[in-house]
Amino acid sequence: MDEIGDLLESEELKAAVAAIEALQMKMRGGDLAAPSVRSLAFGQTFQAKEVLQVLRSGQPGHFGQKDILAAGLSAWLLFPKKMGIRMAWMTHAMLDHMDDAELKVGFAEHPWSLPRDLLARYILTGSSFLGDVYGEFGGYQAFGRSTASDVLDEIIANDVKTIRTIVRVMAYLHYAADTYRKNPDTWRKPSMNRAIEVLRAVRQKEMERHKATSVNRKTPNYTYLSRSVLLDRWTSGRGTLALLYAANRLSVGKRSLLDVLVSGTFSYRHHGHLIHQWLQMAQYVSDHIFALLDDHAKKNRQRLTTFTRKLIGDVAALSFSPVFMRKEERRIIEASFFK
Structure with a gap:
């Protein structure tokens, strides 16, 4: 140990450290x-x-x-x-x-x-x-x-399925919010409970369509996440919902930013230039969708918008459209939200 102590105090090591610090200063300015x-x-x-x-x-x-x-x-x-x-x-x-x-x-x-x-x-x-x-x-x-990455993928698989389902439900809320703002007299406000019912009906149609077009094939397991699972994530993830949904509508090449997040490859170096736009889109989710929710008491609506504002700061909202939906999906949404 004395030898290590002597080396740490040696003039040679001090000179080496000084040289490295000079290079660091040259590279970054300190x-x-x-x-x-x-x-x-x-x-x-x-x-x-x-x-x-x-x-x-x-x-x-x-x-x-x-x-x-x-x-x-x-x-x-x-x-x-x-x-x-x-x-x-x-x-x-x-x-x-x-x-x-x-x-x-x-x-x-x-x-x-x-x-x-x-x-x-x-x-x-x-x-x-x-x-x-x-x-x-x-x-x-x-x-x-x-x-290992493949082990992590297995660990998070169920969570990812829940996230993608929540994002799909929020797309229905987005569609409902757009239509309500244009036709408030004939359209109900967006509602999480109604959106979950839309999801259930859409999944049922998907399963029926698969059965009708499949021959001697096992019907896939269209797992329907229970209302309690979805509402638990909705409640526990208040501060994350706007950013997750906005990420799903922000393109990164041929993928969405949500795809990048889920893959575990989000980095400042490659995606930092998208952060401001992402936050602006999240603010739009809060202003355009959360502020209208019908099945939340005023206090809870304010909680959603307040959590989002506290997280992302003071940014201007940037509007965007919901994902394209099949005619069948639109009909189910309209049947649920039309007065």
């Missing part, structure tokens, strides 16, 4: 002050509002910080009660950041060398990242604790 990842994303309570503020800010943060927080945000939005999934997705984002740094310095094409290792670890990965993220995740122990 460390940037930002809230720690631990203070925002660790523990049972995820500081979603503060994380969104960091992601929206013009400050770049330290290398990798916003990608780690974006991974935590996506897990919290989808699975707000599952801290283990959140930590697993952030761990994967951490390892991706470190792997990217090694690829940038050419480790895939060249043998290991000390200059490349120093550049990858202390300049591109960064001392702030190593202290704020890598060290807080347990260093090398994080590699051993990391859960």
Whole structure:
């Protein structure tokens, strides 16, 4: 231990540290002050509002910080009660950041060398990242604790089905809200209970159509999520609903942002430019749909809109249309919501 202490105090090591710090200053202009990842994303309570503020800010943060927080945000939005999934997705984002740094310095094409290792670890990965993220995740122990992606997919499968069902129900609410605002005298206000009944009727039609067109094939199991399951997610996920539905209507190439979130690949680097539009669309969900809900007391309606506002901040609403629906679906909605 004395030998280690001597090395830590040696002039050679001090000179090496000074040289690395000079390179860091040249690369980034010095460390940037930002809230720690631990203070925002660790523990049972995820500081979603503060994380969104960091992601929206013009400050770049330290290398990798916003990608780690974006991974935590996506897990919290989808699975707000599952801290283990959140930590697993952030761990994967951490390892991706470190792997990217090694690829940038050419480790895939060249043998290991000390200059490349120093550049990858202390300049591109960064001392702030190593202290704020890598060290807080347990260093090398994080590699051993990391859960494989295919295992995570199995764990979250039922939750994803619930989320996609809730999003489908919200599309019916969106359609009803659009029509009510145009025809308030002949159309009922959007109602979660009525939307769930629409879903039940649509699923029944799907099953009947499959039976009618199938020959010697087993009818698929059109699992109908119970009202209690849907209402539980509706109640427990108040703060996430507007963002989830808006994500389903925001295109990322040939996919939706919700598809990206569910795949666990949402990152600031690739999707940060969409965040402002996403929040604007979520505000529209709150103003256009939540504010009209008929089967909620005024107090509960205000809760939904207030939770959304507190989470996303003060942004202007950006309108968008509901997903295209088949004629059969539209007929079922109209039969349920027409006075």
